[in-house]
Amino acid sequence: MKMLDTDKKENLRPDVLSEHCQSRFVMNHVTNRWGGLVLLALSEETLRFSALRRKIGGVSERMLSQTLKTLEEDGFVLRKSYDVVPPHVEYSLTPLGEGAAKHFGALARWLEDNLEEIMKARGE
Amino acid sequence: MKMLDTDKKENLRPDVLSEHCQSRFVMNHVTNRWGGLVLLALSEETLRFSALRRKIGGVSERMLSQTLKTLEEDGFVLRKSYDVVPPHVEYSLTPLGEGAAKHFGALARWLEDNLEEIMKARGE
Numbered sequence: 001m002k003m004l005d006t007d008k009k010e011n012l013r014p015d016v017l018s019e020h021c022q023s024r025f026v027m028n029h030v031t032n033r034w035g036g037l038v039l040l041a042l043s044e045e046t047l048r049f050s051a052l053r054r055k056i057g058g059v060s061e062r063m064l065s066q067t068l069k070t071l072e073e074d075g076f077v078l079r080k081s082y083d084v085v086p087p088h089v090e091y092s093l094t095p096l097g098e099g100a101a102k103h104f105g106a107l108a109r110w111l112e113d114n115l116e117e118i119m120k121a122r123g124e
Numbered sequence: 125m126k127m128l129d130t131d132k133k134e135n136l137r138p139d140v141l142s143e144h145c146q147s148r149f150v151m152n153h154v155t156n157r158w159g160g161l162v163l164l165a166l167s168e169e170t171l172r173f174s175a176l177r178r179k180i181g182g183v184s185e186r187m188l189s190q191t192l193k194t195l196e197e198d199g200f201v202l203r204k205s206y207d208v209v210p211p212h213v214e215y216s217l218t219p220l221g222e223g224a225a226k227h228f229g230a231l232a233r234w235l236e237d238n239l240e241e242i243m244k245a246r247g248e
Contacts, residue, residue, distance in 0.1 A: 014236040017161060019181030022243060023236045024161075030235065031155035037141060037148075057143030075245025096241060103231040110227045111154065112138040112147045117220060119146060121199025 029074055030100055034059055034067040039076065039093065039101040040108060046092040076100055153198055154224055158183055158191040163200065163217065163225040164232060170216040200224055 014023040029035050034056070041047070041055045053064050068091060071077040076097035082088040093101055111118070138147040153159050158180070165171070165179045177188050192215060195201040200221035206212040217225055235242070 014239045016232045016236065017165060017180055021181075022248075023232070023239045026239065026242050027160075027232060027235055028157070030231070031160060033152065036151075036155060041141060056141055057145075073246055074242050076242075096238065096245070099234060099238065100231075103227075103234045107154070107224075107227040107231055108140045108147070108151060110223060111151055112140065114220065114223065115138045115147045115150065118150050118198050118200075121220070122197055124146075 026074060029070050030076075030104060032067075034063055035071060036104040036108070038064070038067050038071060039097060039104050042077065042091060042093045042097070043101045043105060044098075046090050048088070048090055052091060071097070150198060153194050154200075154228060156191075158187055159195060160228040160232070162188070162191050162195060163221060163228050166201065166215060166217045166221070167225045167229060168222075170214050172212070172214055176215060195221070 015021050016024045016027050030039065037056050041052055053059055053061065068077055072079050075094055078092050078094050080090045138145050140148045140151050154163065161180050165176055177183060177185065192201055196203050199218055202216050202218050204214045
């Protein structure tokens with residue numbers, strides 16, 4: 001497990017500011033265009049693919065699939081497949097995913113709450 | 125100021141899950157590859173361009189310039205230029221930027237603190 005920037009071996013704590021730290025790699029999964037929004041949408045709610053896609057405005061099927069796959073690999077999302085016809089697949093957050101969603105959600109709420117001031121700064 | 129998804133006019137609160145909400149647009153500035161890391165690096169510290177670049181592993185001059193410009197437009201970053209030779213330019217966070225940095229920082233700390241569990245899920 002390579003967690004640290006090899007240039008900074010003395011620093012034993014993961015650090016997103018370090019180029020090769022794995023925490024930055026994972027950070028990109030949570031903060032890329034759709035990752036955080038998927039975490040938010042699944043917060044305290046289990047959803048099927050189509051419902052999840054409806055909840056996240058503008059996401060394509062392909063991007064949603066890719067994002068779910070990455071978040072599943074990171075241990076944030078649980079994919080539960082029921083062996084019925086037609087196939088029924090449900091997505092939910094693991095406890096780890098709930099933790100990430102909580103922090104991403106706090107950032108999102110803050111941005112929503114301060115949007116007026118930000119748009120004023122932008123002169124819009 | 126267009127803050128809301130026109131399909132969801134009944135919802136008067138900004139919502140990052142809405143495709144056309146300006147909060148998602150600003151969210152992308154804070155959570156794109158370098159935006160959040162710049163906010164973190166400037167947290168409680170004023171830095172010149174070169175020092176800021178050294179602090180953020182792997183960022184190119186061009187990407188750092190672009191990111192700073194966007195964050196300045198959003199009202200998160202203050203650029204102070206001293207009229208001396210050679211030119212001396214300092215970057216710091218506005219109170220609004222400190223707010224964004226606080227929430228992005230909480231997410232980053234959480235990811236760093238839970239990295240071991242995440243990497244275990246990834247089988248790495």
